[in-house]
Amino acid sequence: MQVHTVGEGDPGVAVVGAVHGDEPCGARAIERFLATDPEVDRPAKLIVANERALERGVRYVEADLNRALPGDPESDLYEERLAHALTTEVAGCLSLGIHSTVSYDEAFANVAYLNDRKREIAAHLPVTSIVDFTAVSDGRSVELPGFVDIEAGHQGSEEAVDNAYDCLVAFLRTTGVLGGDPPTPDPGLYAVDEAIYKEPTRTYRVHAENFERVAPGETFATVDGDPLVADDAFWPVLMSAAGHDTLLGYRSTYRGPLSTGGDPTADATGAADRASDATDD
Ligand SMILES: [Zn+2]
Structure with a gap:
């Protein structure tokens, strides 16, 4: 797991890419953001989660990281140990996880156990739809407090990288890391x-x-x-x-x-x- 920090102090905001290794758009969006040498008003961490799976271009190595949360530091399985490390890393943070799909080209967001903080984040992402996974959450990152995921577009596409980057910037504006106003698209909610x-x-x-x-x-x-x-x-x-x-x-x-x-x-x-x-x- 790579953890990059921007700004001074202990971050209360995190962006997480490459939870799934065959969805590189989040890691690419993080690289693009770090390359701008951003000026921030509060610190944030940018996390590339599953480096082994990303290197191999596979969803996971031993277990699906996004069904393994909150994880287990003693597990024999790499992703279950990684899930524990990731949960610890984002504890107390408002977090955006970045994914991509083979089922839909436009960006949408995933949530579970929607609360005011998650609603505020979701309301200001440049997406057309929000999906509430509470009924089937099952070890997904969106179960964590303060955690919202996006599906940025089609796996491996440049458009997914662009969408992921736009969502990353909007999220960092909503959370006060970056100056400027985030969008207010009022996406549809699907449970x-x-x-x-x-x-x-x-x-x-x-x-x-x-x-x-x-x-x-x-x-x-x-x-x-x-x-x-x-x-x-x-x-x-x-x-x-x-x-x-x-x-x-x-x-x-x-x-x-x-x-x-x-x-x-x-x-x-x-x-x-x-x-x-x-x-x-
Ligand atoms: Zn994914």
């Missing part, structure tokens, strides 16, 4: 309800678009040519035939713009309806 699993030996094709509503009765994917039909309406998130061995993606519910939505007990249809006509609540 993940459940994972949709794959059978590894079968061939999947996805027909639905991520973040676009799938209607009841609609075929959202095929498996060996047979339709997978939605019983109830949902909004696909991270859905891709190629992204993962056992996971097709997630079902989510649209909750409306972040500024008006986000109450997990709210009636989802009502929230989406309210969001679509006005922001009058």
Whole structure:
């Protein structure tokens, strides 16, 4: 793990890249930021987390770091020890983790256990959507207090590096590390309800678009040519035939713009309806 510090004192802000080694955009965005020799108003740390996996161009070496938090310093597995080191490094920090996907080209943010600090960070990222993973968080960094992740775009693309850099700068403005105002895009909030699993030996094709509503009765994917039909309406998130061995993606519910939505007990249809006509609540 590489930890670069900008500014003087003990940082309360962290940016974390390369949690997954085959998603280099975060490490590249950190390099780009450090190369500007930035002037900062408060200190921050820039962390390249999984150097071994990054060098090899693989998601992980022994275990998925983003399912291993908070980790275990005594574990036999490299990423479980690394997860403990990372958790310790970001303890008490407002943190931005940077990822990329094979399922969607635009930047979006991931959160869990949304609180005021996370809401403030998420509200000022240049993204179109925020995904709440609380229902399936399972050892992800977004479970940590003060931690928000972004998916910066398509894995390995230059656009993902540009998006990651823009999100990094916006985050450092929101947290007062950099001067200037961050953007206020008011992204839509999607709450993940459940994972949709794959059978590894079968061939999947996805027909639905991520973040676009799938209607009841609609075929959202095929498996060996047979339709997978939605019983109830949902909004696909991270859905891709190629992204993962056992996971097709997630079902989510649209909750409306972040500024008006986000109450997990709210009636989802009502929230989406309210969001679509006005922001009058
Ligand atoms: Zn990732």
